[in-house]
Amino acid sequence: MFLIPDPVVRFFHRMASPPHFYAFTERLMPWLVVIFLLLTAAGLYGGLYLAPADYQQGDSYRIIYIHVPSAWMSLFIYMVMAVAGAIGLVWRIKLAEIVAISSAPVGASFTFIALVTGSLWGKPMWGTWWVWDARLTSELILLFLYLGVIGLYGAIDDKRTASRAVAILALVGVVNIPIIHYSVEWWNTLHQGPTVTKMDKPSIHVSMLIPLLLMAVAFKFYYLIAMLQRARTELLLRERNAQWVKNMISESK
Amino acid sequence: MKPARKQRLMLIGLMVIGAGLATGFALKSFNENLMYFFSTTDVVEGKAPKDTLFRLGGMVIKGSVERPNDGLMVRFKLTDFSKDVTVEYTGILPDLFREGQGIVAHGKLNAQGVFIAEEVLAKHDENYMPPEVKDSLKNKSAPVTGQKS
Numbered sequence A: 001m002f003l004i005p006d007p008v009v010r011f012f013h014r015m016a017s018p019p020h021f022y023a024f025t026e027r028l029m030p031w032l033v034v035i036f037l038l039l040t041a042a043g044l045y046g047g048l049y050l051a052p053a054d055y056q057q058g059d060s061y062r063i064i065y066i067h068v069p070s071a072w073m074s075l076f077i078y079m080v081m082a083v084a085g086a087i088g089l090v091w092r093i094k095l096a097e098i099v100a101i102s103s104a105p106v107g108a109s110f111t112f113i114a115l116v117t118g119s120l121w122g123k124p125m126w127g128t129w130w131v132w133d134a135r136l137t138s139e140l141i142l143l144f145l146y147l148g149v150i151g152l153y154g155a156i157d158d159k160r161t162a163s164r165a166v167a168i169l170a171l172v173g174v175v176n177i178p179i180i181h182y183s184v185e186w187w188n189t190l191h192q193g194p195t196v197t198k199m200d201k202p203s204i205h206v207s208m209l210i211p212l213l214l215m216a217v218a219f220k221f222y223y224l225i226a227m228l229q230r231a232r233t234e235l236l237l238r239e240r241n242a243q244w245v246k247n248m249i250s251e252s253k
Numbered sequence B: 001m002k003p004a005r006k007q008r009l010m011l012i013g014l015m016v017i018g019a020g021l022a023t024g025f026a027l028k029s030f031n032e033n034l035m036y037f038f039s040t041t042d043v044v045e046g047k048a049p050k051d052t053l054f055r056l057g058g059m060v061i062k063g064s065v066e067r068p069n070d071g072l073m074v075r076f077k078l079t080d081f082s083k084d085v086t087v088e089y090t091g092i093l094p095d096l097f098r099e100g101q102g103i104v105a106h107g108k109l110n111a112q113g114v115f116i117a118e119e120v121l122a123k124h125d126e127n128y129m130p131p132e133v134k135d136s137l138k139n140k141s142a143p144v145t146g147q148k149s
Helices: A006-015 A018-050 A059-091 A094-125 A134-155 A159-173 A176-186 A206-238 A243-252 B003-029 B040-044 B131-139
Strands: B054-060 B073-079 B084-090 B102-109 B115-122
Touching: A006 A018, A018 A059, A018 A094, A018 A206, A018 A243, A059 A094, A059 A134, A059 A159, A059 A176, A059 A206, A059 B003, A094 A134, A094 A159, A094 A206, A134 A159, A134 A176, A159 B003, B040 B054, B040 B084, B054 B084, B084 B102
Parallel strands: B084 B115
Antiparallel strands: B054 B073, B054 B102, B073 B084, B102 B115
16 A cells, blocks of 8 residues: 555554544544534534525525535535445444444435425425426435435345345446436436535625525534444444454453 | 556446446437426527427526516517517416516417416526625616526
């Protein structure tokens, strides 16, 4: 590994060891929670109180402080899941498999939130709860991909085999990610084009943009918290016969 | 990297590329069907279907909205900045419907080439700003920010 600095490589090597991962995430967790709470408080205060109303939508636009970060997370988590799955497939690292499967329910939840909040906004603004345009349909397919990953993992008893099957499904589903992102540019859709994630200057006033970005980072931390908690449980479940788990349990008794 | 791992990595790469290509071709062949609406130019050039329902998207021309019979029926012109189509609609319009705003109407053409809409949806653009900023933009007589439809 020549491109990545040594300390980073050492960090990842150590993180791949289950007991080390378990102990490290335990120490990390309070910090993540504190950062998440601070960012959420700042983002919500900025978005719901400080940010001005929109010139056309009035206060209804404020749903973007939930909708847009959730939609970003739905794509981001899918990529994390697919990359972790690929690492698990190639290097057979148990923790990569665990990170991949622990990401799925969190990603599915964010996808669901993005769809529901979009629908709630769509009724008064567009005049309809749902349309089958390219953006909405591809996001719905993303939800089904997440549910497929969760279902497939649950259907196979041997969890190492299950992880491999799930990784392949997740990797095939990766094609959907650029489709979701570019759907509003490739086709005529009812959903508007990108406001922030484009090469141009964002078409949102800076007073509205800052809380949005705060919320986006806050959601990243929420994902870390939720995913790591799931990963820790999954790790204990898989390693329940390992010596380090037995030692830990006897120590805590 | 060990040969076995290298091989697995290549296989995964090929799989992702293969899936991507297959999806790309499929989407390309369905391109027309994936368009949520026809533009007004499509309609004027006769590319839109006759006698069946379809969706028409465009921007409502400023000053074209009228209510001929003082009823719920509204008549307005849609444009994509090259060709115009007249639309008639009876019903309640969504919040964001206004002149200069993009909309998508669902309906069909009558014999006179007027689009009789059964449903009108407002298309929101990607711009968010406080009212004061909008006002100052207007004073500078800046053009209305880019409509994608």
